[in-house]
Structures are given as structure tokens and as C-alpha cells.
Amino acid sequence: MPGDLDEGKCKIHGKPVEMLSEDNWFFKLSAFVPQLLEHYKNNPQACEPASARNEVIAFLESGVRDLSISRSTFDWGIPVPWDTDQVIYVWFDALLNYATAVGLGDDPNSEGGKKFAATWPADVHLVGKDILRFHAVIWPAMLMAANVAIPKKVFAHGWLLVGGEKMSKSKLTGIAPSDITEHFGVDAFRYYFLRAIPFGTDGSFSWEDMSARYTSELANDFGNLASRLIAMIEKYCDGKIPAVATDAGLSKLLAETVENADKAMVALDFQGGINSIMDFCKRVNGYVTEKEPWAIAKDETRTAELNEVLYNTADSIRALAVLLHPVMPATTQTLWESLGAQETLGDISAQKISDVATWGVLPAGCKVTKGAVLFPRLE
């Protein structure tokens, strides 16, 4: 726009601009402003986080103009059916894909039509904050125009920053994911970005922070807990999970953990969800230290007590493995097999979150095996 120019030149590229004009087809976006405003004001959860919703509302209230949705100066694109000199503006048909890909427009009795009926409207659109407007204003307006239900929620996530700046290839501040996964592994990568960066705001990545969390949370808290349990089961129980036992404190805390974590995950608060799970992990480490099974093991008259402590620890770790499986599929699978749970409980991916808090799931007699260290310490 003329007001955005710096002495007639583009502010970003510093190049002179050329004014062009062409005739296009327009979408009457302005007609849907009242409906959209009402929707977002009545349903705050329809656009999150709040900062994104505020921007959308501010935009809608600032005076929305109709949208040019065709182009005539090039021919790559889908021709406008009634005007073949024009092609559809790329965002217009790109957005349409969300619905057509699951069957919008197909015969209601066809496979596509049935899929559309079963899946639409989407529960949530996850988008980057830079394309929020397309998904929170233009797309729902298009659906309203077509009399199709709009997605229940649009959630705009933030950017990854490095040294305070958005990762950028042109500024050479980008870090290839492979650089990180080669060093820390894919599971730690997934864990870090879900755990350390609040979803919905920009967040900073640094090798220092990633290393600190890897060592403290994954290697020390989680990996080492599994390591100490398996070593004791092998040493004190002949490698077999002892009889099912219960600890009121642990089972109560697990129930609270599952409830909080599930609630947070559903609300897309991945950081909060993982945080709850890791708090439970810490408590289990504390439980082991307080119970001192290595001391109990020295007294042959206290075998029953020893078995209880080890069982409670093992079942806690069983729950941790299931809870963290969506975040770290490979590592928790390894742990699952180490616990001997694969043979007795089946695939870890088949375990239900709704059953995780049920105590005493891990059967007695599971043969544990000491595998490779889950998260080896790194330099």
C-alpha cells in the first residue's frame, strides 16, 4: 500500500514498486463480519490463545473490505468456471481443501460423503500465527457463505526464536531439525519442544536449555528411575515383577496426575500436561529413596515389604510409560518391553489413558530385562 512505502520503495526489499491494476472477482467478506464477531465474542474458545482472538476481533472491528479472489495476470491456477481468463486466488482454493479433502461436495452416499458427515466440522485447526487471518476470518466466512459448519476452534501457535529472533533461513539463524535429532534423538526432540515452549506464544530454543532439560528431566529423573527399578528387580526379585501391591499415596497422586494431564492436553497445553506427568515421576523417585528398598533387602524377614515397594514403583513406571508414549513413542516402547509388559499387556499404543490411573495393572511375574540406557548422558 502507498502508506507502507519508504520514499516510493519497498520497506523490506528497498526496491521501487510498480502500481498495477486488474479486474478481479471478489468475495463479499464484509457481509460476514457481524456473524464472525458474534461467533468469537460468544465463543471465546473458538479462537485461542486470547492474544490471537483479540487480534482477530480487532481486525473484524477495524473495517473489513471485500476480498479479491481471482487473478488474471498469470494462468497457473484453477480457472474461474464462468470466466476462464481468471484463475482462483491460491488461498481461496487452498482453504477449500480442508473440507474437500474429507469429502465436501461428494455424493452424500459415497465414501467421501460419509467421511465428510463423520468428520466435519473439525475440532481444531492448528495454524501458525502468521496465517491466523486466513483461518479465523476468511475460511469461516467462506463456509458461512456455503452454509457449511465452521471448525470449532482455531489455535494459533507461535514461532521458534533463536537468540531472540525468528528462525530464518535467509538470516542463517535456522537450525535444521536433523542437527538436533542427531545429537539428542527424535524422542528428546519431541519432548523438548512440547515441554519447554509454551504452545501459543513464541519460544526460544537454545542448545544450552535443551541440554539442561535433557540431562535433568530425561536422563536423571525419568531414565534413571527406570534404571534403578530394573536393577533392583533383577537383583532382589530374580528379574520378575513381584505380587501386586498398593500404595495409597502413589495411587491417589497418579489419579490426580492423569486427570490434570489429560485436561491440559485436551486444552492444547502440552507444557502443562507434561509438567504434571514429570512431577509424578519426581515423586516416584522420592518414594524409592524414602522406602530404601536396598536397606529392606538386607533383612530377610522383610521380603514382603520389599516386594511391595518394588511393585508400587514398577506400576508407577508402567503408568509413566503410557502417559509419555504419545510424546516419546520409541523410548517408552523400549521401556515397555524392559518391564515385560509387551507380553502381558500387549502394545503400549493400545493402552487407554482412561485406564492409566487404575492401580495394579502390571501383572506379577513379568520378566524384566535390562536394556540399553534410555537417555544416555551426553556431552
Added chain:
RNA sequence: GGCGGGAUAGCUCAGCUUGGUAGAGCAAACGGCUCAUAAUCGUUGUGUCGCCGGUUCAAAUCCGGCUUCCGCUACCA
């Protein structure tokens, strides 16, 4: 320029709506323990709460001003 958000322990951040001697995690120091990946458990310290002023018995919190960082300010996707 307009609108919006942030500035709190070495680091990442919570607290501010409903004023009452400043919190968590990590890092650090010290102690315990030895099943474990020099691990784990416990204890401890840490702050001109961005700056200036106001209201108040009392301000990180309320009000005014300022500094500074960031986002949005539409049709490149």
C-alpha cells in the same frame, strides 16, 4: 502513528483481576544415601519485582508519566 502484549532470582518463568514482610523449576552450595545414567533424597542462599512520581498504615500488585522489547495494522504465500 493507532491498538495490544511484555520488562520479577545466574537461566526459563509464575504472582498482578480481589494491595499485607517476594515464589517454582533449573543451575549453585552443603548434608544424607548407595538400588541407579557422578544418580537420587533433603536443606540453604539468591532479588534496587525496567525507571520516576502519586494514592495508601501498607504497592511487584492500583493510578500517571517515561525507557525499552515484541505482536497486529489484510489480498507474497
